[in-house]
Amino acid sequence: MAPTGSFDAVVVGSGAGGGAVAYALTRAGFRVCVLEKGPHYTEADFFHDELLVCRRNFFVPSPLEEPHMILKPGDRAAQRSADTWIACCVGGGTVHMSGFFFRLHREDLRLRSLYGEVAGASVADWPLSFDQLEPFYDQVERVIGVSGDAAQNPAEPHKTPYPLAPILSHPAAALVEQGARKLGLHAFPTPRALLSADYAGRSACQYCGFCGSYGCEVGAKSSSLATFLALAARTGKLTLQPRAMVTAVGADRRGRARSVTYLDAQGALHEVRGRVIVLCCSAVETARLLLQSRLANASGQVGQNLLFASFASGWGRFPIPSPHWPPGAGGLPFLDRSIQDFYLLPQAGLPHPKAGTLLFMLPHVNPIFQLERLAHTPAGQPPLWGPTLKRRMREFFHDTRTIEWEAFGEFLPHPGCDVTLDPEVKDRFGLPVARIRLAVHPATGAASDFLAQKGRSVLEAAGAGALGSSSEEPIYTVLQAGTARMGSDPARSVTDPTGQAHQVKNLYVADGSGFPSAGGAPFTLTIMANALRVGAHIVARGKMGQL
Amino acid sequence: MRFRGGPLLPLLTHLSQPSRRQMLRWSALGAAALSCRSRGKSAPPPTPAPADSHAAAALPAQGKLLAAPEWRALEAATARILPSDDGAGAREAGVIRFIDAELATPALVKLAPVVIQGARLLDQWARERFGRPLADCAAGEQDEVLDALAHGRIPVKAFPQRELFQLLHTLTIEGFVSDPVHGGNAGMIGWRAIGFAEPHLRTPGEPAHHHLPVKP
Numbered sequence: 001m002a003p004t005g006s007f008d009a010v011v012v013g014s015g016a017g018g019g020a021v022a023y024a025l026t027r028a029g030f031r032v033c034v035l036e037k038g039p040h041y042t043e044a045d046f047f048h049d050e051l052l053v054c055r056r057n058f059f060v061p062s063p064l065e066e067p068h069m070i071l072k073p074g075d076r077a078a079q080r081s082a083d084t085w086i087a088c089c090v091g092g093g094t095v096h097m098s099g100f101f102f103r104l105h106r107e108d109l110r111l112r113s114l115y116g117e118v119a120g121a122s123v124a125d126w127p128l129s130f131d132q133l134e135p136f137y138d139q140v141e142r143v144i145g146v147s148g149d150a151a152q153n154p155a156e157p158h159k160t161p162y163p164l165a166p167i168l169s170h171p172a173a174a175l176v177e178q179g180a181r182k183l184g185l186h187a188f189p190t191p192r193a194l195l196s197a198d199y200a201g202r203s204a205c206q207y208c209g210f211c212g213s214y215g216c217e218v219g220a221k222s223s224s225l226a227t228f229l230a231l232a233a234r235t236g237k238l239t240l241q242p243r244a245m246v247t248a249v250g251a252d253r254r255g256r257a258r259s260v261t262y263l264d265a266q267g268a269l270h271e272v273r274g275r276v277i278v279l280c281c282s283a284v285e286t287a288r289l290l291l292q293s294r295l296a297n298a299s300g301q302v303g304q305n306l307l308f309a310s311f312a313s314g315w316g317r318f319p320i321p322s323p324h325w326p327p328g329a330g331g332l333p334f335l336d337r338s339i340q341d342f343y344l345l346p347q348a349g350l351p352h353p354k355a356g357t358l359l360f361m362l363p364h365v366n367p368i369f370q371l372e373r374l375a376h377t378p379a380g381q382p383p384l385w386g387p388t389l390k391r392r393m394r395e396f397f398h399d400t401r402t403i404e405w406e407a408f409g410e411f412l413p414h415p416g417c418d419v420t421l422d423p424e425v426k427d428r429f430g431l432p433v434a435r436i437r438l439a440v441h442p443a444t445g446a447a448s449d450f451l452a453q454k455g456r457s458v459l460e461a462a463g464a465g466a467l468g469s470s471s472e473e474p475i476y477t478v479l480q481a482g483t484a485r486m487g488s489d490p491a492r493s494v495t496d497p498t499g500q501a502h503q504v505k506n507l508y509v510a511d512g513s514g515f516p517s518a519g520g521a522p523f524t525l526t527i528m529a530n531a532l533r534v535g536a537h538i539v540a541r542g543k544m545g546q547l
Numbered sequence: 548m549r550f551r552g553g554p555l556l557p558l559l560t561h562l563s564q565p566s567r568r569q570m571l572r573w574s575a576l577g578a579a580a581l582s583c584r585s586r587g588k589s590a591p592p593p594t595p596a597p598a599d600s601h602a603a604a605a606l607p608a609q610g611k612l613l614a615a616p617e618w619r620a621l622e623a624a625t626a627r628i629l630p631s632d633d634g635a636g637a638r639e640a641g642v643i644r645f646i647d648a649e650l651a652t653p654a655l656v657k658l659a660p661v662v663i664q665g666a667r668l669l670d671q672w673a674r675e676r677f678g679r680p681l682a683d684c685a686a687g688e689q690d691e692v693l694d695a696l697a698h699g700r701i702p703v704k705a706f707p708q709r710e711l712f713q714l715l716h717t718l719t720i721e722g723f724v725s726d727p728v729h730g731g732n733a734g735m736i737g738w739r740a741i742g743f744a745e746p747h748l749r750t751p752g753e754p755a756h757h758h759l760p761v762k763p
Binding site for chain 1: 630633634654698713717720721724737738740742
């Protein structure tokens with residue numbers, strides 16, 4: 001039965017933000033309706049079929065039916081794409097995430113104050129301090145289970161230890177540690193939203209290796225699906241409706257958000273009312289819904305300041321057998337070392353002193369993905385084929401072992417990167433789709449290049465025989481934020497510091513859309529922590545009778 | 548971004564929504580469709596198929612989607628993209644069975660017309676150059692035909708040659724190392740060729756999916 005009627009809160013979206021805010025509200029006794037666009041997969045639906053799970057619209061809609069229209073600098077026309085969709089299923093992107101769970105650093109919330117304006121960018125401070133966010137990081141890590149060792153990362157003071165020891169790593173992690181040490185750097189175990197031991201009634205990671213890009217069939221990945229939403233359901237206060245495509249948020253004459261309308265799987269239109277309405281649809285889709293609903297946009301800022309993580313990646317190959325590659329370790333798919341010594345670099349001569357995080361890992365298990373990468377050529381050239389491709393396959397799969405690095409950095413917001421409604425294209429529901437201008441500020445590119453060079457040098461110091469780069473453009477589109485910026489000034493932001501829309505007092509944004517900046521590391525943990533913070537503000541207002 | 552997996556989605560958007568005009572042009576690809584004959588040099592006279600050709604292999608009756616000549620042309624093309632000279636290739640893995648099955652699925656069925664027209668184009672150009680359909684050409688001749696397709700150098704108007712090559716390339720890789728339930732990777736031969744051992748963990752409700760033992 002599709003829910004209708006009234007709830008204390010209606011939450012749109014069930015990913016990192018939606019799951020966390022639903023948890024916070026139901027635990028406080030709110031009756032919450034969560035509307036999720038995608039299906040409700042359970043552990044029984046997750047299996048290791050690369051073709052079906054990773055390449056045939058298991059997690060994201062087909063760009064034929066529900067495109068994002070992406071316009072890149074120099075392109076004449078926008079292209080249909082699925083690249084900026086976050087997974088559409090209960091749990092959202094946290095279902096198939098790798099779960100690299102870093103905190104922002106204290107300085108990340110004050111970029112404008114500490115380092116000033118950057119020409120051509122729209123850098124802003126967060127309208128809150130790190131101290132206000134920190135308790136919610138502790139809470140997320142404890143509630144969902146994050147594995148790591150805070151003591152080994154000198155770049156980030158982490159007062160509370162992780163609840164779980166680091167996930168087991170392949171012995172080749174020692175190569176990265178040695179390489180880092182030679183360069184005076186500190187490689188520490190990458191914090192992961194995976195259980196290194198049984199925890200809170202869930203079972204530990206089985207080290208199957210089908211982690212990023214797949215749902216976890218044993219529930220060891222600390223997704224919103226396995227944690228926040230499961231805990232919210234146990235309160236008896238949660239109504240979760242999958243396959244509910246929200247079409248608009250309706251407001252009454254006094255300018256309060258009144259209801260949410262949605263289409264069910266059969267295409268029938270329903271309406272649910274909420275005393276509070278919370279949007280958590282991902283930065284692109286939250287902006288689209290606000291624009292479609294013509295709400296909360298007196299500042300004209302909805303859709304502006306779109307953020308991603310900046311990204312670069314590459315690899316080093318180690319001959320086998322060789323003294324440079326440790327034997328053994330069959331069945332240990334993770335290497336999981338990170339370096340944050342370049343997180344802040346006021347002295348490095350970069351256009352902006354924020355760089356980011358280097359992660360080291362073993363290649364992903366997906367064979368189709370790996371073969372395509374081996375065949376990859378510069379744009380405009382046909383992919384490699386024939387004996388040349390087979391030679392590369394032999395080298396990659398049989399003659400060498402590979403360690404990869406990925407660099408995640410600060411993505412500066414700027415006026416050339418935003419979300420609007422496409423003037424022409426509509427999705428299969430007849431709704432205008434999001435049009436995304438995807439562009440990188442030059443300072444972001446410079447920091448990304450800097451990190452890439454460091455990634456290569458660590459693997460070189462570790463003894464790699466050959467080095468290469470994999471990525472082409474420095475945007476990691478499945479980590480997205482901005483578009484409904486939090487701020488104290490209603491003329492220059494969409495919500496106040498608590499996530500409440502300036503013009504619509506019972507409308508909140510609790511995904512990454514509120515972030516003025518998104519830090520120099522994957523920021524899913526921060527989306528969860530901020531959503532718990534927004535949830536706590538909603539609960540506090542409810543207790544004071546202000547809803 | 549790993550789960551977005553490769554260039555297939557953009558191709559799907561590009562190739563599966565051809566205009567009516569494009570469709571008419573593509574369907575006109577036939578005996579006389581090549582827009583300009585190679586000038587100066589006339590095609591060599593037909594010669595007997597080389598002895599090592601696989602063309603003599605039994606023809607499939609017909610695929611789910613592909614007629615026998617298309618099946619043969621595409622099988623020959625995939626066998627050059629992943630040849631068998633260095634261990635198993637696309638032919639041993641039955642990649643053509645995968646392509647035939649996959650193009651009949653709802654996800655890719657819109658691509659079927661362009662693939663079928665592409666198979667006819669390959670045969671047509673092979674006949675033009677070497678006097679034989681692609682499957683009956685020698686390996687080096689097949690490579691020349693495919694290379695022309697890959698660079699968009701077959702003299703035919705308004706056919707997305709480069710995109711078709713990219714699509715065949717993608718489908719060949721998918722058919723080589725995807726789960727055998729999809730029709731390719733026969734006997735897990737593709738997985739064995741790359742030393743891929745899918746770690747053995749329960750796959751609930753999916754008894755038909757395959758596993759190799761964990762790599763030691």
